[in-house]
Amino acid sequence: MAAPWRTRSGQISALKLAVFIALFLPALWLALRWGGFAPDLGPRPLMETIHRSGDWAVRLWLVSLAITPVRHLFRAAPLVQVRRMVGVAVFAYAALHFALYIVDLSFDLGKVASEIYLRFYLTIGFVALLGLAAMAATSTDGMLRRMGGRAWRGLHRLTYPLAAVALVHFGLQSKLEVSEPMVMSGLLLWVLLLRWPKARTGWALLPSVIAVTLATAGLEALWYSLRSGAPLMAVLSVNFSTGLGLRPAHWVAILTGTVALAALLWQARPGFANRGNSRTARAVRS
Known part of the structure; x- marks a missing residue:
């Protein structure tokens, strides 16, 4: 089996090597914090590490899903080379998240099973983990042929609904502070929308930015309304003001708007429409 930073022809790929190293950085960061080099994990460091490893699993999951739309937006064909690597890393961080949870329960597997059965947010998190395990186990060329x-x-199309399930798990375990899960939910909606070819070309990008911004505001308002009984319209109005700082809808607008603007400028370059086909073929062969 070739090293993950090499192409199929055996050459070292700078992109694959850089991504391979970057995927280890969150784990290294957690290890350094745990080892006391940056002791800011709070009074329950193990529980904090459990949460942080799960956070990174969801973040990288979103990155893996964004690779294909970004590749199309910028005709960045080489990105296809790292999609599988990032996907496997998602499972690795999710497995670490679950393993640390078992450690926190003193390896009492009966207790682990009971908690998963009784707590809804753990149930759906475990379902997402099982789905990731199935996709990681079948990610090789050999399994594709079989x-x-x-x-x-x-x-592997199940990765989209499973990512949504993971975000619900993320939101439920975050209790009342769900800003990051909401931002990621808005970005996931954009990734799904950009699977439609007409939504990722030219000025069609701008309506998609507006749509996911409004959807994020509505989703956060609905979440708080259902979870805390707050008036839906009152929460929704907060999402369109900056009196309490930037809300998830604002961050989604900033992030998607920045990418959309960069894509519009990139697509305006001469010869853009003819770029990418041959590069995609070469990237897949690599």
Whole structure:
């Protein structure tokens, strides 16, 4: 088996090597904090590490889903080379998240199973983990050949609904502070919208930014209304003001708007429409 930073032809890929190293940085950061080099994990460092490893699993999951839309937006064909690597890293961080939870319960597997059964947010988190395990186990070229393209693609399309399930898990375990899960939910909606080719070309990008910004504001308002009984319209109005600082809808607008503007400028370059096809073919072969 070739090293993950090499192409199929055996050459070292600077992109793959850089991504491979970057994927270890969150784990290294957690290890350094745990080791006392930056002791800011609070009174329950193990629980804090459990949460942080899960956070990174969801963040990287979103990155893995964004690779294809970004590749199309910027005709960045080489990005296809790192999609599988990032996907496997998502499972690795999710597995670390679960393993540390088992450690926190003193390896009492009966207690672990009971907690997963009784607590809804743990149940759906475990479902997402099982889905990730299935996709990681079938991520190799050999499994693709054994399963056949149609069955393999059907399984791996589950990554989108499973990512949504993971975000619900993220929000529920975050209690009342759900800003990051809401931002990520808005970005996931944009990634899903950009799977439609007409939504990722030219000025069609701008309506998509507006749509996901409004959807994020509505989603956060609905969440707080259902969880705390706050008036829906009152919460919604807060999302359109900056009196309490930038809300998730604002961050989604800033992030998606920045990417959309960069894509518009990039797509305006001469010869953009003819770029990418040959590069995509070469990238897949790599």
